[in-house]
Amino acid sequence: MMKPRIGLVGTGRMGGQMALCLADAGYDVTVVYNLEREAAEAVAKEVGAVVADNLPSVTAQADVVFTVVSDDQAMRDIYRPQGDSLLTGAEGVIFINCATLSPEVHQDVEQATNAVGAMCLEAAMASSIPQAREGSLYLMVGGEKKVFEASKEVLEVLSSSLRYIGKMGDAARVKALVNMVMNANTAALAEGLGLGDSLGLDLSMLREVFAQTGANSRVLETDAEDMQIRDHDCYFSCEHAAKDSGIANALAAQMGIDSPISKATEAQYRKLMELGLGELDKSGVAELTFKGRKGHA
Amino acid sequence: MMKPRIGLVGTGRMGGQMALCLADAGYDVTVVYNLEREAAEAVAKEVGAVVADNLPSVTAQADVVFTVVSDDQAMRDIYRPQGDSLLTGAEGVIFINCATLSPEVHQDVEQATNAVGAMCLEAAMASSIPQAREGSLYLMVGGEKKVFEASKEVLEVLSSSLRYIGKMGDAARVKALVNMVMNANTAALAEGLGLGDSLGLDLSMLREVFAQTGANSRVLETDAEDMQIRDHDCYFSCEHAAKDSGIANALAAQMGIDSPISKATEAQYRKLMELGLGELDKSGVAELTFKGRKGHA
Numbered sequence: 001m002m003k004p005r006i007g008l009v010g011t012g013r014m015g016g017q018m019a020l021c022l023a024d025a026g027y028d029v030t031v032v033y034n035l036e037r038e039a040a041e042a043v044a045k046e047v048g049a050v051v052a053d054n055l056p057s058v059t060a061q062a063d064v065v066f067t068v069v070s071d072d073q074a075m076r077d078i079y080r081p082q083g084d085s086l087l088t089g090a091e092g093v094i095f096i097n098c099a100t101l102s103p104e105v106h107q108d109v110e111q112a113t114n115a116v117g118a119m120c121l122e123a124a125m126a127s128s129i130p131q132a133r134e135g136s137l138y139l140m141v142g143g144e145k146k147v148f149e150a151s152k153e154v155l156e157v158l159s160s161s162l163r164y165i166g167k168m169g170d171a172a173r174v175k176a177l178v179n180m181v182m183n184a185n186t187a188a189l190a191e192g193l194g195l196g197d198s199l200g201l202d203l204s205m206l207r208e209v210f211a212q213t214g215a216n217s218r219v220l221e222t223d224a225e226d227m228q229i230r231d232h233d234c235y236f237s238c239e240h241a242a243k244d245s246g247i248a249n250a251l252a253a254q255m256g257i258d259s260p261i262s263k264a265t266e267a268q269y270r271k272l273m274e275l276g277l278g279e280l281d282k283s284g285v286a287e288l289t290f291k292g293r294k295g296h297a
Numbered sequence: 298m299m300k301p302r303i304g305l306v307g308t309g310r311m312g313g314q315m316a317l318c319l320a321d322a323g324y325d326v327t328v329v330y331n332l333e334r335e336a337a338e339a340v341a342k343e344v345g346a347v348v349a350d351n352l353p354s355v356t357a358q359a360d361v362v363f364t365v366v367s368d369d370q371a372m373r374d375i376y377r378p379q380g381d382s383l384l385t386g387a388e389g390v391i392f393i394n395c396a397t398l399s400p401e402v403h404q405d406v407e408q409a410t411n412a413v414g415a416m417c418l419e420a421a422m423a424s425s426i427p428q429a430r431e432g433s434l435y436l437m438v439g440g441e442k443k444v445f446e447a448s449k450e451v452l453e454v455l456s457s458s459l460r461y462i463g464k465m466g467d468a469a470r471v472k473a474l475v476n477m478v479m480n481a482n483t484a485a486l487a488e489g490l491g492l493g494d495s496l497g498l499d500l501s502m503l504r505e506v507f508a509q510t511g512a513n514s515r516v517l518e519t520d521a522e523d524m525q526i527r528d529h530d531c532y533f534s535c536e537h538a539a540k541d542s543g544i545a546n547a548l549a550a551q552m553g554i555d556s557p558i559s560k561a562t563e564a565q566y567r568k569l570m571e572l573g574l575g576e577l578d579k580s581g582v583a584e585l586t587f588k589g590r591k592g593h594a
Contacts, residue, residue, distance in 0.1 A: 188481035195477070
């Protein structure tokens with residue numbers, strides 16, 4: 001079977017690394033598009049793609065189009081019903097949407113693409129930039145099972161752990177829940193370490209004890225040392241954490257589920273944004289819980 | 298070196314299992330004491346000890362006395378300055394205090410025991426009843442290093458992981474922090490699973506995804522399935538969780554550290570107590586976050 005031609009909409013850091021990864025695997029990345037053309041040109045040069053002037057031109061030159069946009073509104077914009085839209089001439093094209101968005105947007109896009117004879121999937125990532133480059137993303141896929149099967153080969157290039165979650169929107173839901181729990185665990189860890197520090201405890205000892213007890217967690221592995229040494233270079237920003245916990249809390253409110261821990265977590269990340277620290281990595285929440293640090297009262 | 302004679306004050310489930318474990322290892326558990334004499338008699342029978350009528354009688358018949366009492370006040374009572382007290386005739390005796398208490402009590406007891414020529418340690422446990430029986434407790438020890446060294450042999454009988462933490466009170470502090478973080482992670486997990494359930498997601502799938510992502514944690518391993526199937530048989534009660542998160546939050550307030558996540562966690566566990574569900578295992582916090590369960594609004 002011939003490899004599908006790949007298009008890419010949204011050439012940010014994540015999209016760019018995905019394009020490189022696919023090109024390395026022998027895929028023809030034919031066309032890229034970005035609102036800021038310069039970013040598109042940089043990626044296009046690296047993978048030998050053309051830069052599209054508009055969205056229908058992306059659709060026309062690709063069989064599979066990956067989209068990595070920043071938010072719900074950007075997603076609705078590229079799938080607008082008429083005019084400069086990916087939907088123009090889209091019959092038979094598969095769209096794979098990789099941004100973290102609200103479940104409703106994914107469902108709406110599925111309806112819109114199906115209406116023009118195209119297909120789509122959502123591929124939610126529980127990993128970051130380096131994994132995109134290496135093709136070792138943890139990908140959670142929502143959409144029709146048959147579209148998933150048809151896209152499996154190209155998705156496996158990007159992913160070391162590919163997981164079909166269920167209907168369109170469900171991957172976004174699961175991702176929101178993953179980040180909801182992850183962010184809460186991170187904010188809780190920052191409290192434990194900050195309090196330990198104020199009590200004069202050796203934090204390296206404390207981290208070791210946490211690792212061997214009921215306090216252990218993935219974020220202990222990934223964020224505890226960063227909290228201790230104040231290395232908040234960004235993998236997943238506080239702003240992002242606020243947004244994702246916010247999505248989860250909105251879902252909870254909608255479903256009538258009380259989520260006080262996640263609400264307190266969202267409030268911590270919003271506070272960091274108010275303090276101008278939203279660009280820090282999520283470990284930056286420790287700036288609020290260690291005496292003498294930037295966000296400490 | 299001859300094995301020290303062992304005394305035990307507080308023959309609840311934990312103390313009883315510790316006595317059995319020590320007896321199995323060839324230690325002579327000579328004397329036991331409990332406010333409710335019947336409980337003491339049951340343990341005494343199993344390990345061939347006598348039941349003491351009062352506390353000085355425990356001190357008189359043992360070289361190392363383990364105490365497992367329920368709270369700060371009970372601890373102060375058994376070390377009262379005069380009268381029915383473990384301190385009477387205590388010169389040369391080592392007291393090892395295993396209850397989870399406030400750091401100040403441990404420090405006060407150290408002072409009181411030193412004043413009569415006795416020694417003491419705190420041994421905080423990050424494990425439960427079955428580990429006490431098997432001698433596989435995770436023990437965090439605070440106190441003077443030389444007392445720790447002198448007690449190492451008998452502590453190793455009880456523990457598969459023995460850790461010297463620092464000065465008296467520090468083990469209680471570390472334990473409070475462990476439980477603070479553990480309880481918050483548990484309450485956060487309950488929100489993620491409860492919301493996932495309300496969204497119609499397959500919880501077994503969701504738990505697997507959590508385990509492979511940033512949402513992973515020790516409590517995911519120990520409590521997530523219990524939350525799903527509502528198995529809240531008690532290992533560590535909601536009441537206990539409320540108490541321990543409360544100790545941590547009080548310490549935080551004292552040190553001027555804000556702990557909103559841990560406060561929200563304490564509030565959840567207090568709510569369960571108000572609902573008469575304080576005896577449930579800590580996984581019972583999911584009764585608040587799953588639609589249609591006992592504690593759901």
